[in-house]
Amino acid sequence: MSRNRSAREDVQRAETVRLPYADRTEAGRVLAERLVPLGLEGAPVLALPRGGVPVGYEVARRLGSRLDVLVTRKIGYPPQPELGVGAITEGGAPVFDGGLLARLGLTEDDLAATVAAERAELDRRVGVYRRGRELPDVAGRPVIVVDDGLATGGTARAAVRAMRERGPSRLVLAVPVGAAETVGALEAEVDEMVVPAAPWEFRAVGQWYRDFEQLTDADVTAWLDRARRSGEGPV
Structure with missing residues (x-):
């Protein structure tokens, strides 16, 4: 397309x-x-x-x-992690679904701990997959x-x-x-x-x-x- x-x-x-x-x-x-x-x-x-x-x-x-x-890593809604409310990518800032956050009554700050956990897992995977290579x-x-x-x-x-x-x-x-x-x-x-x-x-x-x-x-x-x-x- x-x-x-x-x-x-x-x-x-x-x-x-x-x-x-x-x-x-x-x-x-x-x-x-x-x-x-x-x-x-x-x-x-x-x-x-x-x-x-x-x-x-x-x-x-x-x-x-x-x-x-x-x-990349999905940022999940904490009570229901399979529901993605955003995502992060190596070398990029978190990207959130603003409309979904509003419907759930959440702000980006509410997800700081979730983002930190997903960033740690993202960094682990970068290390495993990329083996020290740069993008x-x-x-x-x-x-x-x-x-x-x-x-x-x-x-x-x-x-x-x-x-x-x-x-x-x-x-x-x-x-x-x-x-x-x-x-x-x-x-x-x-x-x-x-x-x-x-x-x-x-x-x-x-x-x-x-x-x-x-x-x-x-x-x-x-x-x-x-x-x-x-x-x-x-x-």
Whole structure:
């Protein structure tokens, strides 16, 4: 999806994608083919761990790009942690859903302890996944941010805002499937969106995959090591 097409037109086009995907590998290959015509060969691919990494691997392989991670963490509503009220990304400030905070009667200050805990976990994962490497320098270059799907879009929004601050020449968000409403809401955050399937009835990302196993830190590092061995991983 890109800004010069309406969300409705893209959803109609996306209906030709056969869902559910078999797994993240198949989804990544479908996504990669949609990216090929955009002239992004060699652009860094930053995948949101954990689930975005196998998707990003296929994208990087097809485009001849380097794969790395962009670590994000959801900020959950303390009484119900699965309800995301914001997100943080390495190198970026917390991004909150202001409307949801208002409905819950919360302020950003009320979530200071939650943010601190999630920041600590984010830093732990950066250490495990990145092994002392810095984020790739994307200033003046195109960059592709990849995840395995968009539900509410909170972590993706935090990720692309953090990347925008680094000054890429072209910021692309690419996911195999996303809620149509969320896809439309995120268009203004990026230069281009590539979303092969954007269903209107959307409960969770996992419903659009036959195999949607939860990945571990070891899985993420294994995918990155695999990319490195093939010449498409972080340096």
